[in-house]
Amino acid sequence: MTGSEGSGPPGDTTDERGDVRSTRGAAPTPDPEARRRRLSEAAVVRAVVWAARIVGALTVVAAVLPAPRRILGGELRSTLGLPAGLGLASLVVTALAGVGLLLLATGLRRRKQRAWWVATATTTFLVVVNLLHVLDQRRGIGPAVLVVALLAALIATRRYFVARQDPGGLGRSVRSLLQFGLSGFLIVWVLLALNPRRLVGDPSIAAQAAHAALSLIGVTGPVQFEQRSVWLDDLTSAIGLTFGVVALVVAGYHLLRSPEPRPSLAPEDEERLRALLDQRDGDSLGYFALRRDKAAVFAHGGKSAVSYRVLAGVALASGDPVGDVGAWPGAIEAFLDICTRYGWSPAVLGCSERGATAWAKAGLDALELGDEAVLETATFSLDGRPMRGVRQTVNRMQRSGHTVEVTRLRDVDEAERTRIAERAHRWRGAEDERGFSMASSRVADPSDPDAVIVTAFRDGEPTGMLQLVPWGRDGLSLDLMIRSADADNGVNELMIAELMAAAKDHGVKRVSLNFAMFRSALERGERIGAGPVARGWARVLRIASRWWQIDSLYRFNAKFRPTWYPRYVLFPAVRDLPRVLFVVLEAEGFGGRPPTLLRLLRR
Template sequence: MNRRRPVGVDTVHVGDEQDGRPSRPRVEGRRWRPSDELTLRLLTWSARVVGLLAVVSVVLPVGRRRLRDTIGGWLDLPTEATVAAGVVVLASGVMLLMLATALRRRKRRAWQVAVVVTGLIALAHLGWRHGIGSGVTALVLCVALIGTRSHFTAKPDPVHGKWRAVRVTLQLWLAGFLANFVLLSTTPSRFTDNAGLLDRALHALLALIGVSGPVQPVPWLDDLSAAIGLAFGIGALLLGGYYLLRSAEPKQGLSPAAESGLRDLLAARGAEDSLGYFALRRDKSVVFSPSGKAAVPFRVLAGVALASGDPLGDIEAWPGAIEVFLADCRDNGWVPAVIGCSERGATVWVRYGLDAIELGDEAIVDVPGFTLDGRSMRGVRQACAKLRRAGYEVTVRRSADLGEVERAELTTLAEHWRGTETERGFSMALSRLAGPDDPDCVLVTAARAGEVTGLLQFVPWGSDGLSLDLMRRDRATGDNGLNELMIADLLGACAALGVTRVSLNFAVFRAAIERGGRIGAGPVARLWAKALRIGSRWWQIETLYRFNAKFGPTWNPRFLIFPAVRDLPRVALAAIEAEGFGGRPPALLRALRR
């Protein structure tokens, strides 16, 4: 987004940026009241209950018998047709459950589909004067949805949209029809009772809704054909519903104007947050406050708008940027979340009805007070001395001092040493090395006999600080302590660089690990610490904490901000995917995009 005052924002009322007091959001010219939230929850849970009952009515044997006796007798249908009714009910139930989640996020398209579905149910029951109670209930729900239409303002996905949903549904139906038709056509005639070509085509078509066609195949072929038809038929509806109701996931990338605006804010107030410079990642979007004095960088993943660190800029302008960010989330049906904000930032975010939990601690070393002397630094001191005797030399310099050839060589080495398919890090990673646009970054290299075997990159933290971005080394060398050597030499060179503070790695759940190891810790604390140590086998939770602790840092807590407990699984999935530790399988995402 460009750095300019937003025009035509009618879903947010910008509060007074001078006193920092948040204002309540507006919906079509009026304020969002607590009763509106209650109404939205009631509608959401009503859809969930109805959808769950529909699924249970088909899954349980008693429900299937009731469905067969009621619908079959009501419409005087043959037994085979009740299978189709069961399929319709099952698909409708699952669709209602999907709609409920979308309704909770105020999706306009989910509201439209829900009105149509409930209206048809009410018309069917009341028109045939069967199930009057169910018809009245559906009618009441339909009227309630129409009466609350102003609540559902979230935009549909502009990338895929309804036509992608229609196309995917038709493609899967066509694929299911062709699969069954080919199966019936290539099977010997004695297995299909010598059925004609048109009968086979009609049988393949009806199998998509669970209805037996005119072909009388042998039992195993009939079961196989029905399974293929139902799999494609129900899959088409569910996948089409996914595309119809999914939240927008905009194309990643900062525009030149947005990046320029962020750099201006960093030049003015970049010293206030050690994570501020990471806002310049190229896979982020950004919104600015109406005054342009603050900004919230974020990335959208799995329906979550994930911001990182504190808002940039003047703290008095933070409310304006936060309100624009939350307005964008409401407009697009995103779940707002923040990973790695400071205690000061968390204090501002919770004023907007969000919740916060402590995620971990950031290790910050006070450079003037750092020394390798003393018993507590014995391990680091010995590791450094050992590697120096082995011939290692450390070089510390600004990115601007690198030549193009050396920059390319270091980039190649960093890619080779990465060890994972995707780049890890989001809240504390820049995702590029020694770029020409980042002249103030600091590169630390360790080499022996002229061969580079270790690399660190630090990004600027104001004019007198550095924040660790990248830590790579050649694991084939097998020399332990190389990272300790590079950090110790960097801290020794900080005086010449004009640096007085250095932010190291982020230690997730550090306080929990520390509490669990204390004498007298309770059973819950010990169990939680033990679970974190087990998790460290894969995610280096305790390893990073122990590594950072070697340098005697000050621990600054960092927080995770989220709307409600029910949103935590989705937020956690988005955060894990953003940080490069898993999430949605890349192969599945590529298939869905195709």
Template sequence: MSVHKDAVRRDGVAHPAGESEAAHSRLRLPRLLPTSTAPAVVGTLCFLIGLVDLGTGVFPRLRHTRVHTWASYFPGTVTSLATAASIIVGVLLLMLAHGLKRGKRRAWAAAVVLLPAGVLAGFLHHHRPSPLTTLLSVGVLYVLCTHRGEFAALSDPRTRWRAAANFVLLGTASFSIGLLVVSSHPLVEVGDPSMADRCVTVLRGLFGFDGPVHYTSDRAADAVGYSLGGLGLLVAFSTGYLVLRPERPVSELSDDEEERLRGILARHGGRDSLGYFALRRDKSVVFSPSGKAAIPYRVVSGVMLASGDPVGDVEAWPGAIERFMAEARAHAWIPAVVGCSETGGEVWTRETGLDALELGDEAVVRVADFSLAGRAMRNVRQMVSRVERGGYTCRMRRVGDLTEEEREWVRVAAADWRGTDTERGFSMALGRFGDPRDEDCVVVTAHRNVSEDPSPHGDLKAVLHFVPWGTDGLSLELMRRDRGADAGMNELLIVYALRNAAQLGVARVSLNFAMFRSALARGERLGAGPVLRFWRGLLVFLSRWFQIESLYRFNEKFQPQWEPRFMIFPSTRDLPRIGFAVMQAEAFITLALPARYRRLLPGAARRARVGAQDSASSVLKAESGGTRRAA
């Protein structure tokens, strides 16, 4: 059936445009809140309502009023179930508050059901429902219905680990709440139960069994029993749902996406020294509509975190940025970029309206300009000479020139020298070594032959690993040394790399990133103001735990050119959350179990086999690619 172009189809029926708009305006309910603030206000109010429901369910004194006679209209079982329902609704609203603030669709659907349930549970209590709580619940429900379009964010990527976290966290919270429930009826307790008896009662009650604590009032006993049983069912059902629902993995770079990124880097990889780190396989990626640009990212604690500049043609950056922001809006993630260049920061701020903050500087050394001559290089020159007199030698090769045994040798040594359970790095780390697809990477090794060397790695004493920066550059990815080797190994390797880089066609080398470098440099100058000196003093103090000043001093030895790097963020109130996400991504803060305990978890052997199969698959793909190129 054809419809006039000025008609509007609604509910399967075509209506004239004017009639549709008029009817729609008559049916639309007035909004109480501005569109931009609705999720935050609703989330906060639901949190408060959840606290009230939880408090009135746990503590009897909060629900006693003058209308005790209302309880006689309902059987004791009904009011006891209402008490348990009030506690469970309160816990669920507290859990949903964060999702509502982020505008999550599923949180909206759950809140629409739970708010009337909470009002009904309050009505069935031993008292008339609190007018304030009822008005708040009705008002929040009204706002949810009138601002439904603001709660359209999709759910986050998920794994089975969320079920384990839910069981531990919600189980701990349920035990704590249950302990309050058991202890909230002191006037009707039988005897004087100990804390151990109360804990046993809570644990047994979560599984539906009676405990050693008893009450003279059947109503109190029923309320405690139903509340503990309800909390136990809440933990069991929520954990079971998270275990059985389809798994949607977190960030992972597919083979097809990696090939597309490598093609883009082959054409535009020389623009940004961080471009090759886009090939980390724990990232997702969005491409521009033309396919000429891409933005790799990882979602950490609700922050959609990108690093470096967009990869590809600058003219295609706006299209990739637009898709990046659309993905962030769809999931209610906070968009952020760490370590972009000044050009990238200008494009990001212009296209999105986000703000920028200078994060630090990247040290870049021009190979043709590097020399150990002069007074400024005296310390480096003396240190390198001393280490060379100690019998150390160096080698610099492409990874493709190493045999598989040599790659494994370096890989195992670097892992043993790491010093932490997790591999650190995100914005300037590749996270792997010796992969057949990374044969253009460069490795510099230091060796020392000693007759009685206790090291399990033989004469290998230190390793530097560089990734390609276009066709004429290298970017430092890994720097490891044997802790028993002489001091000055890193200086020796960097000097050797800079002296021999030209033989590999390398004209520029990017070294480490120095955070807040300009503040440290300006704060120590003559005439620095009190604010700048205080800021520098704070950074020096924090350097006891983080490599802030030490990285700046180390990089400064090689007389580099300093290239500023920036962070892009929506607003200053998001900075703490973004900073926490960056710390997690860089593995300075880890929420996972240590490696020695992860090996004991179910499925650890299977994941190891899958990793070995993926590695073997990469080798076969590289060999087939080499065969095709040879052909």
């Protein structure tokens, strides 16, 4: 009887297809004091963020209304003897300050130090502008009070904005501002110098330079154009403003960009993680915390840890926390604290239902992403009608001369380990390595002596290979499945069947196979009586399977009649979900930022 037949282990449920879907495991209790403090701080920051958004929006609206406020356009300008054009320039800069506050709200939400400094400086400028407006126009006290209140709130909450930025971001920000600003200035200046006949009069070089500089902020300069050359005025204005906006945006990005450390797992952290993995059975994905492109943060006392990688400002953890379940809340709080410290958005990929509950209690939202297929050696069998397809494939492969060898990596000598690694590299070819939450990123590594290597042979020549890593004391988790280009169809089914046949000899009671993304959606779309939405969504997933192995992985796993364990993705809020999913695709090797862009960002 397969693992999908029968009632399943206590605490599991059986779906309509007869597949066992696990719901086991009670979530640990988080530290209420730490969670209360973090949520209280988050509420204060959220209030400041919304205040900045409101002030920014009102500032922009006031600047673009058909009858805008006349800043320095009345008695005060006359008294101080200021030029008339200064009022328009002040209005443009004020509008840009409002837009800046709207953009800075995102940095404030992530509690970034530089975002606080820039927002405070911008708000101070708006306070001055509003006070000048009150003195000049004898009105506008309400907006002035609102801006002053925002400045007071920013100063009062300074201690909450602790997130550090990229150490080299300030230099890159200044460099970008100068490069784009100077480029736009020179292009406009050269255009003016090359077209003297299209200008009114004979403007001096200083006037042309002033015109080029003002074009960067969208203000008309002192140079006048002939009636037939209005297009040149429009062209220089568009070029100047474009370069000015790009300069501000790129400089602001580098200034506020969160640090993205190069991924690496410190040797001492790897030793501590291995000790935690040896103590308890834990999650089937626990061993993948040992990936060398992850970092680890430990709970106070070191009884639990969260491994993660930072991509595009998102700290992406995978699987459940490693170690003592009772210490999970401490590791989760430590992870969230480090995310706050560096302005990263926390996210978790592929955690179990118990892990998702623990993360949800810490304040993250959960979304079911798919299911993990697990085979139980005690119940797995090729007998019976449901397994007829796999059984026929295995028999056909055996009759055609295929054999399979199952061995622990510790029983393989160094020369053979080298051949295994070279073979896997050769079979992969130019294809990018994929996998983050369910891959170790190394093959036949001597640091993984308990890994199991399954090799298929045809007439003595290797044609396929599986690598499985330990899952606690009596389980294995699939790490790598690869075959040669000329391998016969069915070699993967043969290797899995032979692995399950030899599992008891290796002390293995359970084997975790591939993760089937959106399995429930695909299954619902196939049911009799499925509604149009379910069928439509399943069809979209099958179309997407042309590029990503969604439907094919589900069907491959399903043929072994496994127990399905739901897996989840967690994120701070719905607005963060698109960004988190983008990072997930990049981490898993299915897209993301191109290498050229990454090199430019690190320059």
